[in-house]
Amino acid sequence: MAGSEDMGGEKGGQHTSEAVKTVVVVIAMQAEALPLVETLQLVEDEQISVFPSGVPWKKYSGEIDGLDVHIVVPGKDKTLGVDSVGTVPCSLLTYASAVALRPNLLINAGTAGGFQAKGANIGDVYVATEFANHDRRIPIPVFDKYGVGTIEATPTGNLIRDLKFKEGKLSTGNSLDMTLQDEEYIKANDATVKDMEGAAVAYVANMLAIPLISLKAVTDIVDDSKPTVEEFLKNMSMAASALSNAVPLVLKYVSGKTVADLHSS
């Protein structure tokens, strides 16, 4: 949706010409977030001041390189105690954080599966150039396109080049495995990386016209013979460590810049 730049250089009504001041970093898993919270020396605050009572969401805040930085995580499922992964909790958290904190930049950082056929290696950090869904099949004309829900990313060519990230398209689904139908849609989405939240975060960012940078660290290669779950669990802390390097680099880079500055003109 949106995606094209208008003549003023703004993407889909996004305010890309104002200096970045407040950044919200959305992270689905606590194990992905905590190394970064420690690196940035952020402080967990009383979430009740920002979010309604009862929600399991966590917020860690501080000032980094002159920016107000908030890391938000959807927290633990109240009954089962595991991280609230997937599209619904992350979209709710992104929405609530955006409305309460009014960031002028969102970052979604997390782990992803990568396709070696597209050049992905374990440990790579990708910036998503496009978002789509691979598990929303609605075989009615136009609804079929809505289900895929392609959204072009906020353009950040300078940042990708200067910080030496890889770039590629991201496809999102609510399952860690991949069925034949998922695979078909992932191929149609031309995806290099696959995750469980990205397109939902992008949907909210796009709806509220907030620029978004999506950083995805590869924990497993989807198109090899090794089982996804084992690779994911084995490489999880390495990927979290890659993110705890990448996010501070991005924060340092965007400080003093506008979002429009992040893209080659």
Add this chain to the structure above:
Amino acid sequence: MAGSEDMGGEKGGQHTSEAVKTVVVVIAMQAEALPLVETLQLVEDEQISVFPSGVPWKKYSGEIDGLDVHIVVPGKDKTLGVDSVGTVPCSLLTYASAVALRPNLLINAGTAGGFQAKGANIGDVYVATEFANHDRRIPIPVFDKYGVGTIEATPTGNLIRDLKFKEGKLSTGNSLDMTLQDEEYIKANDATVKDMEGAAVAYVANMLAIPLISLKAVTDIVDDSKPTVEEFLKNMSMAASALSNAVPLVLKYVSGKTVADLHSS
């Protein structure tokens, strides 16, 4: 989750002992909502007063049987013009409406596929007794249960009996079709009806501890030989008409009662 009633008759912290005053009815498709808006003579208001600017969400409000009633729909996709069906838009709309309007009862009304093996017929209106997901496969211990995300419904035995609704378990996924994997999960979820939003609305209602009644009108039989899409499109307006009868009956029934009154004691 929650689900068990404590000794005070409250479900998972839900306020079931106060008289119902404000009701928010969440409906995914405009064609499902408009006959009901007309029947209830609700008025579309300026959504900007309740929701942030830029969102496509619609709200129709009025006083019915002494209740403040608001019908909310996620509206049309900005780029493609089709209804914003599926879990993410409906969970966001439910969350934003609940925070802004503070209802003490949520109703999710919509269409569903039904399983004839479980006794469902086209045109039946079901009240969901349990919610689960069938397209969130996470094959890691505990995360597997989180993916399914079973939530017991707010108990409404009296209402179901007195208004002669059918009752059954609801399974939700973001696709209109059904893959072999979906079918396996739907069977494991013991579902009688299948939709594209219910479990996500229930997730938000449960998180915010707001009682929820889910009314699902059957547009198509999933386990017969007729194609789902054709049946869905053919029976859509009949199902919308069934809902525009059922929802006013529910509003009339709950008026002057507490949510605890809706359940046989």
